[in-house]
Amino acid sequence: MEELRKNLHNDTDSKSTNEEEKLEYLEFLKKKIEYHLVLEKYKNLCYSSLGKEYLDSLHPYNVDAQQELSYVAELCDFVRANGYPPADAFIDVRHILQKVADGLLVDGEEFLLLLRFLLGVKSLREMFKNQRLLVLQNSVVNLVLKIGNYDEIIERIKQVIDENGKIKDSASLLLKNIRNEYAETLREIRKRVERFISQHQHLLQEATYTIKNDRYVLPIKANERGKLKGIVHGSSSSGSTLYFEPEELIPLNDKLRILTEEEAKEVARILRELTSKVFDRLQSLLGDIEVLKRLDGLFAKARYVIEKGAQIIIPGGNYLKLSKAKHPLIPEDKVVPIDIELPTDKLGIVITGPNTGGKTVSLKTIALSIILARSGFPVLAGESSRIPNYDVYVDIGDSQNILENLSTFSGHIVNIVRALKLADENSIVLIDELGSGTDPYEGSAIALGIIEELIARRIKFIVTTHLTPVKLYSMSHDKLITASMEFDPETLSPKYRILMNIPGASHAFEIAQKYGLDESILQRAKEHLDEEHVRIDELIKSLNRHISELEERKRELENTLREYQRQKREFEEKYKLLKIKKMEEFDKELREVYKDIQKAKRDLQITLQSKNTESEQLIKKRLKEIEGEVKHIEEVQEKLEKVFYETALSDEEKNIGVGDYVKLIDGTAVGKVIDIKGSKVIVDFNGIKLEVKPEKLKRVATKNIVTSASSQTKPEITNEKRIATKVYSSPLMKNEIDVRGMTVEEAIEKLDEFIDQLLMSDFTTGYIIHGKGTGKLATGIWNYLRHDKRIKNYRFGRPDEGGVGVTVIEI
CATH class of the missing domain: 1.20.5 (Single alpha-helices involved in coiled-coils or other helix-helix interfaces)
Structure with a gap:
């Protein structure tokens, strides 16, 4: 044991x-890959120091990246629909709460700042609470709604503190009386001062008063002191003026001082009482500030996604794929996105190419993308990117260290040894210029030894190198991928892109020639190269040139595809808007027709009541006109339902053939299509054959069993019956009603009661949530609203109100 x-x-x-x-x-x-500079980009999007502290605290070993990034995704949807929350919700008031915790008195201006904070928090809660489109189990919503309700403190601060941070007279009855008495005393003092000045103006240096030691005094001539009774409170620097308190002002000044002290005591008492209220909720406030700290950081990440075009990539698996990845510190107009892929069946990538080609920046971009994603940050990469949950170990940049007496080569080895000590199968090692800084022959041998060690231990890695033996080794090993940095052979300049599965040439001779090295020197240098090396290098250059051309063509095709997809989305959106507009036009047409019918009915009534009308010919004519109008309404109604049908159902649901199972779009019974005759579909509903128009049907995947009870049609509820059986419920608490899942008749019955309650409430606008579905329910509701004189106006909801799934009414 x-x-x-x-x-x-x-x-x-x-x-x-x-x-x-x-x-x-x-x-x-983090120092090697300049993580802290990148982090500033996110921190600059925070509302306050709260969010910055939160972002500073995150790292791969203390954060659930999946949960964190899920929160960010939810907030992105929230912001796009509702905008950003109030900044006041994230004011850092911890210094005020610390005073409360220490038993110190919080002053009026500090309470004013605390009020702004609490009102901001309340607005934040209301924004989330009122979101009908957000699912209740949404984790961010739950996070926000856990924040406490501080209405009691808010109301008390409003009662006590004015907009300038001063204590209101109405804060307490005693304070009001004190201040009233103070104002009355002050008026009496000024009244007596004016009388004194008018009576003794010849004794005064100036016909005014001043304040000395918090007492009202008058400036008299020094040589006139003996003519007056009172107290001298000082003199001017020349001594010619004395600041004199007349005897008659002494009791009033004394009273002012006493009232001032009483006011200060009462103000202190009120502030103590208010501070005590905050103290009672101190732990709750401190806990909520931790939630707000996190929310501030999460909103900053959401802003980064929306404003920078970053992607939310949840790390996991063993597949590294970065598509269109950008280094966050390079300006948008200069950065060149990289694409790199290390599949699960491969262990490493060897990147070759000329100097200044972008190899170091590429390695830093890879390292940053992994560390940021694992710390719960969105990254600048394409949607198809995949990031493994790997620890990252690096040897990037110049590792020379004068203080430790390390050469460049020694510095590289120290970093590599440290990486090999800590790395395992759940790691990726990134090494820049592997084998450099020493003799190329020996450097190649060491580089190959390091690569073989990484392969033997099944540690993923990406290395860059110039060494030909390393290139050849990677090209022949089935667990390695050879890549290169794209280079323009015409301009002899790098393109900073990675070409996968292609080795790179160093282009040393071409670059040397470009920068002025003498041709004769270059020719002598070439004589020192063996034929095999020259042949391989030329082959690689030719391959690079062809691949570069193909990559350029590929990028052009991708740009064309993106433009096509953009136009496709734009046309689909316009088509959707046109459908909605078309529905609204049909509805307008119906309303006009109904007006004509009402007019026709009135004319008919007048005709019937007319004593001069003995012939039935006119009556028959009017009835025929009304019948024509009704028929027109039915036609327009059919058009409207058809547009709803085309908008709501997918092509798969509308594509009906013989043998398919279908159901009526406003019913539950499932039948089988046995024939199609012209514009009618013959459906067998358990032995009952019906002819149905296609737009009345919806194709279903499997045959569902529906009980006869559930498929029975409910009798129509007339307006008279509905009025007679109406029961008024409690006062309306919210101005919305959800009728999804109901039949048209059920929905109208609920809607009628809702409108009555809306009329008796303080609301002038109501929201009817009917969903998109087949459009049958929405059509029935609009038909009902069209006849309801209580309704001033109605329309589909805007995108932030639910779109065509919601109808907005005005009473």
Whole structure:
């Protein structure tokens, strides 16, 4: 047992040490890839220091990246639909709460700032609480709605503090009385001062008063002091003026001082009481600030997605794929996106190519993308990107260290040794210029040894190199991928893109020639190259040239495809809007027709009541006109239902053939299509054959069994019956009604009661949530609203109100 305890203790110590090493290495890694500079890009989008602190705290070992990025995705949808929350919700008031915790008095201006914060928090809660389109189990909604309700504190601060941070007279009855008495005393003092000035103007240096030691005094001539009774409170620097308090002002000044002290005591008492109310909710406030700290950081990430075009990529698996990945520190107009892919069946990538081709930036982009995603940040990459949940170890940049007496080569080796010590199968090692800084022959051997060690331990890696033996090794190994940095042979300039499965040439001679090295020197240099090396290099250059041309063509095709997809989305949106407009035009036409019918009915009534009309010919004519109008309404109604049908159902649901199972779009019974005759479909509903128009049917995947009880048609409810059986419920708490899943008759019955309640409430606008579905329910509701004189106006909801799934009414 003792041995077991020792082993457990050793395992715990080992685990703790390993975590400490990883955290220590993480700080080294962040410096190497300039993570802190990148983090500033996200922090600049925070509302306050709260969010910045939260973002600072995140790293791969203390965050659930999947949950964090899911929150960010939800907030992106929220912001696109509703905009950003109020900034006041994220004011940092922790210094005020610290005063409360320390038992110190919070002053009026601080309470004013606290009020702004609490009102902002309330608005934030209301924004989420009122979102009909958000699912209730949405985790961000739950996170926000856990924030406390501070209405009691808000109301008390409003009662006590004015807009300038001063205590209101109405804060307490005693304070009001004190201030009233103070104002009355002050008026009496000024009244007596004016009387004194008028009576003793010849004794005064100036016909005015001043305040000394919080007392009202008058400036009299020094040589006139003996003529007056009172107290001298000082003199001017020349001594010619004395600041004199007449005897008659002494009791009033004393009273002012007493009232001032009483006011200060009462103000302090009121502030203490208010501070006490905050203290009672202190723990709740501190807990909510931690939630707000996180929300501020999450909104900053959402803003980064929306404004920077970043993608939310949840890390996982063993597949690394970066599509259109950008380095966050390179300006948008200069950055060149990279594409790189390391599948699960491969272990490493060897990238070759000339200097200044972008290899180092590419490695930093890869490292940043992985660390950011694992820390719960969106990254600048394409939607198809995949990021593994790997630890990252690097040797990037110049590793020369004068203080530690390390050469460039030694510095590289120190970094690689450290990476090999910590890395395992759940890691990726990124090495820049592997084997450089020493003799190329020996450097190649060391580089190959390191690569073989990584392969043997099944550690994923990406390395860059100039060394030909490493290129040849990677080309012949089935677990490695050879890649290169794209280079323009015409301009002899890099394109900063990665070409997968293609080795790269160094282009050393071409670059040397471009920058002025003498041709004779280059010719002598070429004589030192063996024929095999020259042949391989020329082959690689030719291959690079062809691949570069293909890549350029590929990019052109991708741009064309993106433009096509953009236009397709634009046309689909316009088509959708045109359908909605068409529905509204049909509805307008119906309303006009109904007006004509009403007019016709009135004319008919007048005709019937007319004593001068003995012939029935005119009556028959009017009836015929009305019948024509009704027929017209039915035609327009049919058009409207057809447009709803075309808009709501998918092509698969509308594509009906013989043998398919279908159901009526406003019913539940399922039948089988046995024949199609012209514009009619013959459907067998369990032995009952019906002829139905196609737009009345919806194709279903399987035959569902529906009980006869559920398929019975409910009797129509007339307006008279509905009025007679109406029961008024409690006062309307919210101005919306959800009728999804109801039949038209059920919905209208509920809607009629809802409109009555709306009329008796303070609301002037109501929201009817009927969903998109087949459009039958929405059509029935619009038919009903069209005849209801209580309704001033109605329309489809805007996108932020639910679109065509919601009808907005005005009463």
